[in-house]
Amino acid sequence: xxxxxxxxxxxxxxxxxxxxxxxxxxxxxxxxxxxxxxxxxxxxxxxxxxxxxxxxxxxxxxxxxxxxxxxxxxxxxxxxxxxxxxxxxxxxxxxxxxxxxxxxxxxxxxxxxxxxxxxxxxxxxxxxxxxxxxxxxxxxxxxxxxxxxxxxxxxxxxxxxxxxxxxxxxxxxxxxxxxxxxxxxxxxxxxxxxxxxxxxxxxxxxxxxxxxxxxxxxxxxxxxxxxxxxxxxxxxxxxxxxxxxxxxxxxxxxxxxxxxxxxxxxxxxxx
Numbered sequence: 716x717x718x719x720x721x722x723x724x725x726x727x728x729x730x731x732x733x734x735x736x737x738x739x740x741x742x743x744x745x746x747x748x749x750x751x752x753x754x755x756x757x758x759x760x761x762x763x764x765x766x767x768x769x770x771x772x773x774x775x776x777x778x779x780x781x782x783x784x785x786x787x788x789x790x791x792x793x794x795x796x797x798x799x800x801x802x803x804x805x806x807x808x809x810x811x812x813x814x815x816x817x818x819x820x821x822x823x824x825x826x827x828x829x830x831x832x833x834x835x836x837x838x839x840x841x842x843x844x845x846x847x848x849x850x851x852x853x854x855x856x857x858x859x860x861x862x863x864x865x866x867x868x869x870x871x872x873x874x875x876x877x878x879x880x881x882x883x884x885x886x887x888x889x890x891x892x893x894x895x896x897x898x899x900x901x902x903x904x905x906x907x908x909x910x911x912x913x914x915x916x917x918x919x920x921x922x923x924x925x926x927x928x929x930x931x932x933x934x935x936x937x938x939x940x941x942x943x944x945x946x947x948x949x950x951x952x953x954x955x956x957x958x959x960x961x962x963x964x965x966x967x968x969x970x971x972x973x974x975x976x977x978x979x980x981x982x983x984x985x986x
Contacts, residue, residue, distance in 0.1 A: 740794040747787040755780050774831050774856060823857040826877030830854060836883050844881035845871050889922065890952050892945045896963050897938030899973040904931065904939060907972050911943055914962050920951040938975040 755776055762772045831854065836842045840851050842861070847869050849861030859876055861869040884890070898907045908929050915927040925946050932942035947955050967974055 736795055740791045743794060744787065744791050747791070748784075751780065751783045751787065754783070773854075774827070777856060820857060822874035823872045826873035826875070827854070827856045827858075829877045830859070830873055835881055836885075840883055840885035842881055842883050842885075845875045845879050847871060885949065888949060889946055890949045892943075892947060892952055892955050892959075894943040894945075894956065894959055895932065895940055896943060897935065897940045897975055898967070899937075899975050900939060902939070902972045906970065907967070908941065910966050910970060910972070911941060911963070914959065914966065915943070915945050918945075918955065918958070920947050920955055922946040922948075937977075 758779060759772065759776055762775065767775075830836075836851055836854075836859075838851050838854060842848070842851060847861060847863075849863040849867075849869055851859060852862045852868075853860040854873075856873075858870050858872055861871065863869060896907075896911065898904070908931075911929045912927070915921050915929070921927055922945075927946070928942070928944040930942050931939060933940040943959070945955060964974065
């Protein structure tokens with residue numbers, strides 16, 4: 716009975732001592748989370764008005780939210796009575812253990828920071844990197860998400876992209892279309908060259924400055940090859956490339972110019 720009375724007294728004493736602190740800590744936590752939510756929302760609107768890059772905006776908001784929530788938890792722990800020195804030491808030890816266990820993820824995080832700071836690509840760019848090509852749909856803290864032309868989703872770790880060669884096809888507003896067309900050795904070179912030049916001249920998408928180029932590039936085994944170079948706006952690249960394949964075949968057929976293809980002669984000898 717005496718023991719029960721002792722425990723009861725201790726419980727009442729602890730409730731009297733820590734009860735108000737606990738209630739105040741809970742209220743502080745709830746109010747703090749609401750303030751952080753409002754602040755992050757306001758920060759997002761500010762970044763949007765300043766026309767901050769969408770990838771960097773998402774990253775900054777995520778980091779700000781994590782930082783303020785961590786500070787809030789530490790403050791609430793201090794209000795309850797937990798010693799900050801011990802609490803921070805425990806957090807540091809836990810952070811070290813997690814860091815060692817997640818080295819790959821930390822490398823991806825560091826890669827994401829580098830990508831967001833130096834911006835080798837941004838949302839909407841068409842890139843080729845780490846063996847994959849597609850349009851950047853998201854740049855997250857750990858991964859970059861691509862959409863391929865056939866609508867596949869590819870998730871690439873940022874650590875890989877930050878340490879690999881990346882080709883960005885959207886950086887420049889103009890691109891050069893490189894094409895090769897072959898004719899037979901018995902065909903008229905000047906006639907074929909004039910036809911190719913005329914097709915480029917009649918295509919409004921082809922820029923006249925820098926001027927298009929049609930030259931004989933190679934005397935191959937079975938064909939005379941023309942190198943055709945034409946500058947255009949980046950958005951017109953594939954349209955010009957595919958249209959020229961069809962136009963050249965139709966115009967060469969109409970003009971009686973042959974396009975060589977592999978052939979094999981078989982000789983049958985009867986004894």
